[in-house]
Amino acid sequence: MTPTNAASVRPGDAEERAEVVVIGTGAGGAVVAAELAEAGIDVVLLEEGDHPDRVAPEAPPLVRIGALYRDGGMTGTIGNTFIPVPLGRTVGGTTTVNSGTCWRTPEEVLLRWEREFGIPSLAGGGLAPEYERIEKAIGAAPVPEEILGPGARLVRRGAEVMGLHTTPLTRNAIDCRGTGVCAFGCPRRAKQSTDVSFVPRAIRAGARLHVRARVDRVLMEGGRASGVVATRLDERDRPIGTLRVRAPRVVVAAGALLTPGLLAASGLAPRGSEVGLHLRIHPASRVVALFDETVRAWEGVPQSLQVRDFEGEGIVLQGIWVPPQLLAPTLPGAGPEHEKRMAAVARMASFGALISDASEGRVRTIAGRAAPWYRMNTADVRKMQRAISLLSRIYFAAGAREVYPGVRQMPVLHSVAEAEAIEQLRLRASDFELMAFHPMGTARMGGDAARSVVDPAGRLRGAPGVYVADASLFPTSSRLNPQLTIMALAARIARGMIDEAAAARAW
Numbered sequence: 167m168t169p170t171n172a173a174s175v176r177p178g179d180a181e182e183r184a185e186v187v188v189i190g191t192g193a194g195g196a197v198v199a200a201e202l203a204e205a206g207i208d209v210v211l212l213e214e215g216d217h218p219d220r221v222a223p224e225a226p227p228l229v230r231i232g233a234l235y236r237d238g239g240m241t242g243t244i245g246n247t248f249i250p251v252p253l254g255r256t257v258g259g260t261t262t263v264n265s266g267t268c269w270r271t272p273e274e275v276l277l278r279w280e281r282e283f284g285i286p287s288l289a290g291g292g293l294a295p296e297y298e299r300i301e302k303a304i305g306a307a308p309v310p311e312e313i314l315g316p317g318a319r320l321v322r323r324g325a326e327v328m329g330l331h332t333t334p335l336t337r338n339a340i341d342c343r344g345t346g347v348c349a350f351g352c353p354r355r356a357k358q359s360t361d362v363s364f365v366p367r368a369i370r371a372g373a374r375l376h377v378r379a380r381v382d383r384v385l386m387e388g389g390r391a392s393g394v395v396a397t398r399l400d401e402r403d404r405p406i407g408t409l410r411v412r413a414p415r416v417v418v419a420a421g422a423l424l425t426p427g428l429l430a431a432s433g434l435a436p437r438g439s440e441v442g443l444h445l446r447i448h449p450a451s452r453v454v455a456l457f458d459e460t461v462r463a464w465e466g467v468p469q470s471l472q473v474r475d476f477e478g479e480g481i482v483l484q485g486i487w488v489p490p491q492l493l494a495p496t497l498p499g500a501g502p503e504h505e506k507r508m509a510a511v512a513r514m515a516s517f518g519a520l521i522s523d524a525s526e527g528r529v530r531t532i533a534g535r536a537a538p539w540y541r542m543n544t545a546d547v548r549k550m551q552r553a554i555s556l557l558s559r560i561y562f563a564a565g566a567r568e569v570y571p572g573v574r575q576m577p578v579l580h581s582v583a584e585a586e587a588i589e590q591l592r593l594r595a596s597d598f599e600l601m602a603f604h605p606m607g608t609a610r611m612g613g614d615a616a617r618s619v620v621d622p623a624g625r626l627r628g629a630p631g632v633y634v635a636d637a638s639l640f641p642t643s644s645r646l647n648p649q650l651t652i653m654a655l656a657a658r659i660a661r662g663m664i665d666e667a668a669a670a671r672a673w
């Protein structure tokens with residue numbers, strides 16, 4: 167288990183001092199904490215969740231979801247449809263439950279962030295040093311052929327028939343055995359999520375981690391950050407005291423759905439500010455296919471392969487598989503028909519489609535809870551139709567007998583013609599089975615004070631000593647899976663803080 171400060175779980179009030187307090191141990195927070203601690207800075211790291219090791223590796227998926235995800239995995243956006251957006255709430259944040267895919271943000275997107283939003287040195291290799299360091303630290307490498315999994319091989323077969331290209335995904339797993347349960351926390355600690363990589367590094371370098379410490383407010387004194395106050399929680403999330411950390415620098419890395427609320431609760435989201443706006447989520451869907459042959463799609467890495475031929479249209483197809491108990495409610499039919507389908511689960515495969523969204527939402531806080539609102543616009547609905555249609559066609563090309571596209575009007579497809587017809591339907595967002603895994607953009611970074619919440623060094627505007635270092639920073643959709651870029655930006659922000667400390671000789 168990752169070492170922790172034992173005092174953090176004893177009842178009562180406590181107070182500590184540090185040079186920097188970091189809120190959140192996910193992709194952003196853990197990287198900042200490790201970088202600062204390794205530079206000799208005194209860091210306290212606060213995490214609302216508990217260690218992932220507190221739940222048995224062999225516990226059923228639903229039990230692990232209850233322990234490792236926020237609100238049992240039931241977080242999501244409301245708007246023109248409900249879109250589940252699950253979030254990790256554990257040491258490692260959402261990286262602990264993610265699929266491990268690591269992509270650099272495409273060059274055109276970085277160029278846009280540089281030119282349109284005034285963030286220097288991203289494109290043309292500007293962010294490459296940070297990417298390289300992070301990739302090395304988390305062992306990012308293409309998925310080896312032998313653990314690609316039978317579901318991915320079927321998609322590759324269909325894609326080849328259609329003249330499309332597939333590539334194994336780059337993932338941050340070392341000695342991965344393809345056990346297929348990444349989304350419930352890797353039982354082998356093969357996946358180099360931040361609970362395995364950067365949090366232990368931070369602690370080895372002297373950072374103190376407090377788990378079950380939910381930060382309520384960033385404290386400001388004389389117009390500058392002076393620390394945070396957190397509620398300490400027992401294992402049933404009941405308050406057992408407060409923890410006050412006095413620190414002249416506070417890094418907020420609670421994730422794109424929670425950072426805005428924390429800033430607002432701290433009086434750091436003044437009226438008219440952009441805090442909480444510009445939410446993007448990468449809406450995603452899943453297509454399931456039934457084959458005559460045995461597939462055993464649970465074998466191998468669930469997200470191991472991708473099709474990027476349609477990236478220019480804002481569509482990326484990537485692997486996904488969930489265990490039968492989670493698949494069951496999404497399969498069409500009821501009674502004996504559904505039973506028959508479930509009995510054939512060993513002959514099923516599934517794959518995901520995610521779209522780079524032009525739609526924007528926002529996060530408000532209602533009764534102390536994040537209330538994200540997101541309306542999927544018509545252009546994104548059309549993109550999703552096309553993505554699902556393409557994936558269904560790939561499955562038929564691979565020899566599928568039936569395809570379940572997750573579209574209300576056409577729950578079961580029997581032919582390529584039906585798969586093509588999906589593109590012609592007049593669908594609404596609520597006609598799909600949607601999910602989203604990449605919330606971003608709610609405290610965006612930029613050079614223009616009127617259009618950004620955070621400056622290019624990660625400093626929250628109008629709040630000296632407060633930094634933001636998580637997915638909130640992204641000015642637009644990153645188009646691909648975001649964790650690597652969150653980590654790279656966090657590393658850059660930490661480097662700026664270290665340089666600042668060195669210039670001042672001491673903080």
Ligand SMILES: Cc1cc2nc3c(=O)[nH]c(=O)nc-3n(C[C@H](O)[C@H](O)[C@H](O)COP(=O)(O)OP(=O)(O)OC[C@H]3O[C@@H](n4cnc5c(N)ncnc54)[C@H](O)[C@@H]3O)c2cc1C
Pocket residue numbers: 189190191192193194195212213214215251252253254255256257258259260261263264265266267268269349379380381382419420421422424428469603604605635636637638647648649650652
């Ligand atoms: C199932 C799933 C699969 C995914 N797969 C991939 C993938 O393959 N590749 C990829 O790039 N991305 C993937 N993602 C997304 C990726 O994991 C996230 O984008 C990334 O982890 C976000 O980093 P973050 O630092 O912004 O927030 P998080 O990683 O969510 O970390 C925020 C942390 O802050 C803590 N926190 C929040 N509020 C407080 C508070 N008030 N006090 C104390 N602590 C607090 C939270 O508990 C959490 O631990 C996936 C997501 C999911 C849900």
Ligand code: SF4
Pocket residue numbers: 266339341342343344345346347348349351352353354355356357466467468
């Ligand atoms: S496939 Fe299994 S071993 Fe590999 S990263 Fe996922 S959970 Fe860990």
